Amino acid sequence: MSPLDDKQTAARTASGNGIRTDLKLIAEMVEPGSRVLDVGCGDGALLAFLSRQKGVDGRGIELSMDGVHQCVAQGLSVIQGDAEADLKDYPPGAFDYVILSQTLQAMREPRTVLETMTRIGRRAIVSVPNFGYWRIRVQLLLTGRMPVTEKLGYQWWETPNIHFCTIKDFVVLAEEMGIRIERCMIVDRAGRITGHAHSGLANLLGEQGVFLLRRD
Amino acid sequence: MSAPNPAAAVPGAVPAEPATMPGHRVTLGVERPMRLDSGAELGPFEVAYQTYGALNADRSNAILICHALTGDHYVLDQHPVTGKPGWWEMLVGPGKPVDTDRYFVICSNVIGGCMGSTGPKETDPATGKPYGLGFPVITIGDMVRAQKLLVEHLGIDQLFCVIGGSMGGMQVLQWAVAYPESVFAAVPIATAARHSAQNIAFHEVGRQAIMADPDWAGGNYLLEGTRPHRGLAVARMAAHITYLSEPALHRKFGRNLQNRQTVTYGFDADFQVESYLRHQGITFVERFDANSYLYITRAMDYFDLAADYGGGILSNAFRKDGKGTPVRFCLASFSSDWLFPTSESRAIVHALNAVAANVSFVEIRTDKGHDSFLLDEPEFHQVIRGFLEGCAEHRGLTRASRP
Numbered sequence: 318m319s320p321l322d323d324k325q326t327a328a329r330t331a332s333g334n335g336i337r338t339d340l341k342l343i344a345e346m347v348e349p350g351s352r353v354l355d356v357g358c359g360d361g362a363l364l365a366f367l368s369r370q371k372g373v374d375g376r377g378i379e380l381s382m383d384g385v386h387q388c389v390a391q392g393l394s395v396i397q398g399d400a401e402a403d404l405k406d407y408p409p410g411a412f413d414y415v416i417l418s419q420t421l422q423a424m425r426e427p428r429t430v431l432e433t434m435t436r437i438g439r440r441a442i443v444s445v446p447n448f449g450y451w452r453i454r455v456q457l458l459l460t461g462r463m464p465v466t467e468k469l470g471y472q473w474w475e476t477p478n479i480h481f482c483t484i485k486d487f488v489v490l491a492e493e494m495g496i497r498i499e500r501c502m503i504v505d506r507a508g509r510i511t512g513h514a515h516s517g518l519a520n521l522l523g524e525q526g527v528f529l530l531r532r533d
Numbered sequence: 534m535s536a537p538n539p540a541a542a543v544p545g546a547v548p549a550e551p552a553t554m555p556g557h558r559v560t561l562g563v564e565r566p567m568r569l570d571s572g573a574e575l576g577p578f579e580v581a582y583q584t585y586g587a588l589n590a591d592r593s594n595a596i597l598i599c600h601a602l603t604g605d606h607y608v609l610d611q612h613p614v615t616g617k618p619g620w621w622e623m624l625v626g627p628g629k630p631v632d633t634d635r636y637f638v639i640c641s642n643v644i645g646g647c648m649g650s651t652g653p654k655e656t657d658p659a660t661g662k663p664y665g666l667g668f669p670v671i672t673i674g675d676m677v678r679a680q681k682l683l684v685e686h687l688g689i690d691q692l693f694c695v696i697g698g699s700m701g702g703m704q705v706l707q708w709a710v711a712y713p714e715s716v717f718a719a720v721p722i723a724t725a726a727r728h729s730a731q732n733i734a735f736h737e738v739g740r741q742a743i744m745a746d747p748d749w750a751g752g753n754y755l756l757e758g759t760r761p762h763r764g765l766a767v768a769r770m771a772a773h774i775t776y777l778s779e780p781a782l783h784r785k786f787g788r789n790l791q792n793r794q795t796v797t798y799g800f801d802a803d804f805q806v807e808s809y810l811r812h813q814g815i816t817f818v819e820r821f822d823a824n825s826y827l828y829i830t831r832a833m834d835y836f837d838l839a840a841d842y843g844g845g846i847l848s849n850a851f852r853k854d855g856k857g858t859p860v861r862f863c864l865a866s867f868s869s870d871w872l873f874p875t876s877e878s879r880a881i882v883h884a885l886n887a888v889a890a891n892v893s894f895v896e897i898r899t900d901k902g903h904d905s906f907l908l909d910e911p912e913f914h915q916v917i918r919g920f921l922e923g924c925a926e927h928r929g930l931t932r933a934s935r936p
Contacts, residue, residue, distance in 0.1 A: 382895070388893075389916045389920055390919030394861070
């Protein structure tokens, strides 16, 4: 199953101003004119935005055939493939940024993917849904069932997301792997809240985290 | 469609001699014969070609189309022998994905071919007789070398795009690797960076069928006044199966019987699929030369980019002066193609990734097999259109205003 299948792909383009909130935040972190690889690029919304607004030299990898067709047909350089199989061939430092938005939790080996991303990109940008978000905690606590939210709209038996983490979990993993979090944005429903990844409040109130990463 | 006047498209380029077939023909390798991969030299030699559309002022809108094994340069005009429409009429033409209102499209018959370019059936100037097996063995590299001379003859330094499927895709890869500065974009379709053992095996079956035909006469059939029709037809029948897929064959024919209610308990063409293959074989011999078939299949067999350019590592073939290739690639494969399966295209994509090249790749889901690149596959056509438009933007090719 695609880590970024129809429901998630649709979510990328659903937000008002063309692209999803976390994609806009990601775009803010990207230097103009840089080389970018968007892993799980979906229909190419972010790549198209980055090349139009920031003049980046963008590439993409996407598992779903529909996504790839949409990308290539609008002139974006995208290959059909799977991050876990197809990233390893790139040489170190091939890109300025390697982006993985809302997909890490769908990887079989998130650790390996993070390692590869920080090897082939001078920086990596990762956005993850926060499983420590209060609404999710409350749902599990009160209903005793696996949480289903607007952003994570799957039942437990159909979800492509097999490796959920909280913001705290992500920060701990990055530390363990020797990956420095250069910037972080914790986002709630309304927009940005805090830049402190370590804050317990962020872990409670943040619906997702966007991290700019670099290997030490 | 009337043959366009080359002098109108390319100022100063004049065909070497009147062509006997529609289209253009030029004599190349006159001052200096062309050195072949085998070490032999060829020249002067003829290349037959067609052009469609017009070359722009800065000569930056030329697209070279490379044809497949038994194809030719009649991309979108009626075939002079079979009377059928051009083989890539669905993809190439005014307003089509390869838009002849916008691009100057060139397609040449490969050397070793039999539709006007120098090949084994043409007369060897040294002997005054057909070359036959005296024709030197050629490679995909040699075919591309000849195309390069043609493109230079047309006054074009850099092709906007080289595009082709199957053997044509091999030529596209060869172009990108041998002349990266002369190719802005490359579209290898349903192809591979090397011919697999299985594919060599199928070609060998075809060649043996031809050579086992007594009318082949040791390759001298043109002098003997015979033609190895049966051998060539069998070769085509075997090859044709590899171009299709099991589901496509089943859908078309199943086990249906041909013009009868029950089987005959004999060896007539009881089944529709048999009579279809026989028809394919028979019509093929009308338009193709048996010795050309031997030479061109051999050229495909020898193709191995990694061995020839990369010292065994494919990504090295796409490296130039320590950097990745500047060529922008778009690869396409078809999910039911078992002759050039997706894994072959993916190997090329991985090699291109390893040099961080600019590459797009799409596998088109279809059950029609290898031949899908010649058929009506809207998604495939949409991908080609989008890729070319994206490249045109990067290349600064403005859209030609329509009259």
